[in-house]
Each structure stands twice: as structure tokens, then as C-alpha cells.
Amino acid sequence: MIAELRVPVVVAPMAGGVTTPDLVAEVVRAGGFGFVPGGYLSVEALAGLVGRTEELTAGRFGVNLFVPGPESAPDLDVYRARIAAEAVRYGVEPGEAHWDDDDYPAKLELVLAKRVPVVSFTFGLPEVSTVRRLHATGTQVVVTVTTPAEASKAAAVGADALCVQGFEAGGHRGTLVDDGIFPGGGEEFGLLALLCRIRATTGLPLIATGGLVDGADIAAVLAAGAVAAQLGTAFLRCPEAGTSATHRAALTDRTRRTAITRAFTGRPARGLVNRFLTEHSAVAPAAYPHLHHLTKPVRAAAAAAGDPEAVHLWAGQTYPLVVDLPAAELVARLGHGARAAIQRANSRFADG
Numbered sequence: 001m002i003a004e005l006r007v008p009v010v011v012a013p014m015a016g017g018v019t020t021p022d023l024v025a026e027v028v029r030a031g032g033f034g035f036v037p038g039g040y041l042s043v044e045a046l047a048g049l050v051g052r053t054e055e056l057t058a059g060r061f062g063v064n065l066f067v068p069g070p071e072s073a074p075d076l077d078v079y080r081a082r083i084a085a086e087a088v089r090y091g092v093e094p095g096e097a098h099w100d101d102d103d104y105p106a107k108l109e110l111v112l113a114k115r116v117p118v119v120s121f122t123f124g125l126p127e128v129s130t131v132r133r134l135h136a137t138g139t140q141v142v143v144t145v146t147t148p149a150e151a152s153k154a155a156a157v158g159a160d161a162l163c164v165q166g167f168e169a170g171g172h173r174g175t176l177v178d179d180g181i182f183p184g185g186g187e188e189f190g191l192l193a194l195l196c197r198i199r200a201t202t203g204l205p206l207i208a209t210g211g212l213v214d215g216a217d218i219a220a221v222l223a224a225g226a227v228a229a230q231l232g233t234a235f236l237r238c239p240e241a242g243t244s245a246t247h248r249a250a251l252t253d254r255t256r257r258t259a260i261t262r263a264f265t266g267r268p269a270r271g272l273v274n275r276f277l278t279e280h281s282a283v284a285p286a287a288y289p290h291l292h293h294l295t296k297p298v299r300a301a302a303a304a305a306g307d308p309e310a311v312h313l314w315a316g317q318t319y320p321l322v323v324d325l326p327a328a329e330l331v332a333r334l335g336h337g338a339r340a341a342i343q344r345a346n347s348r349f350a351d352g
């Protein structure tokens, strides 16, 4: 389905209200594909988003789900004290650090009942039995992977396509298991190297994601064997996106570095470097979703106050190149740009 798009561009699911039904519908209207983000929501809220997207487009779109990790209760006393000080600074109470399953079982039943055409999974593998049930209702299964080993595991559970995420990507790393090593001992792959490695071991369709921002980049990943490109950061400044005003303003300051941090949620994610990231990254434990809940009131208060220094400003490494355009225009521009880049590349051959 994703292999047969009019324009091989997919708008990334961006949880937290960023990828809105409007954004998905506009991308679909322009010939691309989109995933409604299911993370952090109750099943009722996700049903609302799917229903709203159906009202806005008769075209096909997918849903993205976070696969919960095992239940855990890590010792967070040290980190809790740091966040308590942040909470005082922003005049709020820290959140309650706890594990939850993100309503995953109920959301699975929802996408099965709705016969959603494509379901993508992030942060873990769906069970083989889940993949079989989805296949039985005609749903295609996509799994996000960040290493060749993860790609093999996703293929083994019966995934129909892989979302191949390079370390350039904005937002959370889609690593299947957060073993606490990153950043450090784990081997991290840039997108092109990862595509090459995975293409060598599987014939599954590959959706490339991470740092893609214009047509030439999309041409590059198509040439490297991907069937489509999934872009997140490139859509953050679209009027249809739910990006907060504070996040939008920070994205226009093209001088910030990006870095990968566990400080906000307990899982590695790439965002613009700010005070919170600088002060807490070195000590933040691998404790997702505990830290997500713990820091949420601080992040919300900072965003509401227009203070970018304690907000998770997710962004990929190419964020300074993002343009302000309505989503459908952006998809058209990306499509034309990719074609032009392919022609330019062709003309470099003597017989081209």
C-alpha cells in the first residue's frame, strides 16, 4: 500500500498532538500517506482522532502504536529530587512517575475493529499472534527498527514493511528494547548505512526516516532501495501541525544544536539542546514512561509560559532547513524535488 503511493512521502506519526487529523488528511489529499499517532492517548481519544481523520479524508491512512515495555518500578529518588526543583521553578507539582501500558491492548482492539489499512509499531515488536490477527482483517503491519538486528527480529514476527529510522531522526529513537546503553556502547546507525545493511538481508519494503527534509534527500533514499520516505520534522512548521507556539519559535532559531537525551521521558529522543536537556541528560535513568509522567507538568508549564528551556523540543538534525508551507504544498514540493534530483543524478552518467 505504501509502495504504491502517488507521492512516496509519509507524514510521521508525532504523538502529543503534533500530527493532527488535518495534517494527515492534507498529506493524503496531496498523494502521500500519514499515520495518526496513538501514543500517550486513551483509547477513546485515539478513536476520536481516527474518526475525525475519516471525516476529513476518504483516502487511506495508518495508525501508530507504542508497544509497552515490561512493567517496572525503578529507583527514581535522585531524579525525582531534580525534577521537584524544576517544578518549583515553574510553579507546578511534579507528575507521578509510574509505568503504564499506554492502553495498548484496547488500542489494538480498536485498530482491529476499524480495519485500519496500516498499523505501525514503535518501541517494540508486536506479538506474532497480534500480527496474525491484523493480517486476518487485511491490515498491513509496519515495525520501526534502528539496527540490522532489529530488522531481522521484525521480519521474524511477520512485519509487512519496516520503518528504518536513522539516528538523524527527531523525536524518540524507535529502539525495540531500551537497554540503558544509549548513548554510549550501543552502535548507532545513520540512515543510509542502515538502509544498505537492512536491504542486504531482507526483501521487505523499507520506509526510510530520519533527517529527510527535501526532495533530493527523498531521491537519495529511494535510490538506496526505500519505497517511501517518512518525514517528521519537515512537517512541524506546517499550519496543520499541532506543534506548540513555543516549539515552533524554537525551530526558527537555526543556531541550536540537536542532541539525543533521556532527560524528558526516560527513553532516548532527539531534540533541540536547551537548559533542561543540558542539566539533566547525564543523570537521567532509562525509565520510560516513568520520566515522561514525572516531567510532564514541568514541560507543559514551560510551554504555556513560552519558555523553551524546559520543553522537549523534538527535532531532527536537518531542522534548520525546514520551510513554512501548508502540508499539501510541502508534499507537492517534495515530490517535484525528488523527481528533479533523480533526473539530475541520471544526467551525471555519460549515457544518461
Ligand SMILES: Cc1cc2nc3c(=O)[nH]c(=O)nc-3n(C[C@H](O)[C@H](O)[C@H](O)COP(=O)(O)O)c2cc1C
Pocket: 012, 013, 014, 015, 016, 018, 037, 038, 039, 064, 121, 122, 144, 165, 168, 169, 170, 171, 172, 174, 209, 210, 211, 212, 230, 231, 232, 233, 234, 314, 315, 316, 317, 318
Ligand atoms: C515531534 C515528534 C514526535 C514524534 N512522535 C513519534 C511517534 O509518536 N511515533 C513514532 O513512531 N515516531 C515518532 N517520531 C519519530 C518519527 O516517526 C520519525 O522517525 C522522525 O520524525 C524522522 O526524523 P525527522 O524528524 O528528521 O524527519 C516523532 C518525531 C517528532 C519530530
